[in-house]
Amino acid sequence: MSIRLPPARTFVTGGAGFIGGELLALLLADGGEVTVFDDLSTADPDWSAPFIDEPRLTFVRGDAADPTALAAALPGHDRVVHLASGTDIAGGFGHPERDFVAGVVATEAVCAAMRQLDIRELWYASSGVVYGRPPRIPSAEGDGPLLPESHYAAAKLAGEAIVSGFAHLYGWRAFAFRFGNTVGSRSDHGVVHDFVVKLLRDPRRLEILGDGSQAKPYVAVRDVVAGMRHAAAVAPARPMTVLNVGPEGTLPVRDVAEIVTAALDLSIASVECAFTGGATVGGGGWPGDTAHVEFDTTALRSLGWRPSMTAEGAVRAAALGIAARYRSSRRPLLTAAERRAASLVAVGSTLG
């Protein structure tokens, strides 16, 4: 069931990113106006191509942790969607300040700017990783205590708490959406993207971080943004609503490898899978990897939302789309970590 929102003026931090691109299309289709506020730190250089002739879309380059930039760009909006954040969970190891600024400082700055202008609707991008190693699987929104296992997850959970404080004090209607592992053809990070890149480079060998047993809730990006819109349209008016957004069940990483391999017309039997083993306590693939995230999605389903694709279907469609994008462009075949490392080297040589 797809429910449209009444047209509104929406301010989307991080709107030039992967999930942002899909959300813009939806909000514009509803007849609204959208401002993308993004520092372009991890955005695809072509992010705006689908919207080039769209007069209802405005772009402002700015940092979501910068109160002055927010105060200049935010007036005139009815709603804020706060997506801006780094997504490099592994890269946070040894750099706790990155996730603190992205998750805590920026979220506080966005909320404070909203309060100044009396904007009262906020959709906050949280993550299933806030559950850490939860007391119950599948995990429901009311479960706790939540003990995050990475700086990224801790910052996401702190962001939820910041939003909740503002929402309760100032009469807001706020949502924290705990996304599953979101996949789509425009994804440029995450395991599906990285497996496609590795297999296009070498179809005979696939390095798999961890022991392959890590299990996550993979969800199509279009279902994620439809779920946000659906909840905002129909959820009862409360200061703060927290919702898991994903499928029921999970896929282990070794199954993701098999689905991606098949999508590329390869047989898993002919690919040498090189597992790096349980790199961390708990069997995750890297320090900070939350090895098992599984959602109880009763809350969002009871509002009438259903994902249009299974986790398997979402992963397969994403793998096909990502591969097609690389094959039809001159993009270098780099995993997300390799791309980040290359851009850091480029910045270093510019500065040097």
Ligand SMILES: NC(=O)c1ccc[n+]([C@@H]2O[C@H](COP(=O)([O-])OP(=O)(O)OC[C@H]3O[C@@H](n4cnc5c(N)ncnc54)[C@H](O)[C@@H]3O)[C@@H](O)[C@H]2O)c1
């Ligand atoms: N993709 C997933 O699987 C997933 C899962 C759970 C939660 N999330 C959350 O959803 C949100 C969007 O994720 P995504 O996958 O689209 O990531 P993305 O990296 O594609 O997009 C993030 C966007 O935010 C921008 N940005 C980063 N820091 C900024 C700052 N300080 N100021 C302004 N702009 C900034 C980047 O340039 C980028 O365009 C993030 O908050 C992420 O943590 C994503």
